Amino acid sequence: MRILVMSDTHGDATVIERVVQHEQDVDAVFHCGDSELSFGATEFRNMYKVRGNCDYDKQFADDVIAEIDGQTIYMTHGHLYNVKTTLLPLSYRSAEVSANIVLFGHSHLLGAELIDDTLFVNPGSLRLPRGRKEKSYAIIEFDGAKWQVTFKTDTHENISQTSFSIF
Secondary structure (H helix, E strand, O other): OEEEEEOOOOOOHHHHHHHHHHOOOOOEEEEOOOOOOOOOOHHHOOOEEOOOOOOOOOOOOOEEEEEEOOEEEEEEOOHHHOOOOOOHHHHHHHHHOOOOEEEOOOOOOOEEEEEOOEEEEEOOOOOOOOOOOOOEEEEEEEOOOEEEEEEEEOOOOEEEEEEEEOO
16 A cells, blocks of 8 residues: 655645645545545546645535555544644544544645554645745555555655654
């Protein structure tokens, strides 16, 4: 499994298109909210997407659950779960839906961690990053035994890579 995750593009539709065109070898594409685009925007074709606190189109859902290659993926923007201060409410929700992967944004801070065998990933922001200067997105790969999360810049250069083994 290989998925592309982005968030917090805040009105920059061209960066969505550039990243999707560059990362074509993926099983799915996820946008964690705050696109500030309409739900039906052409940049969103064939993409899972959720509403962020800056998205006003009521067609967006607050969260999405998807299954890809036997992995349950839960995605939300994060503002409804207080992710700027703690992941605890989000971890409770992920347990309720038996998620293997949790995708979220909102804080504009990239990061990945494994909590109780569930992978939590925030891809950062492709428009207004915090905590570092690089605008970012994430590629998540799973081979059945190991998660690999690669963070990339908006120009597709690697920022960092983290692996988590599943036992």
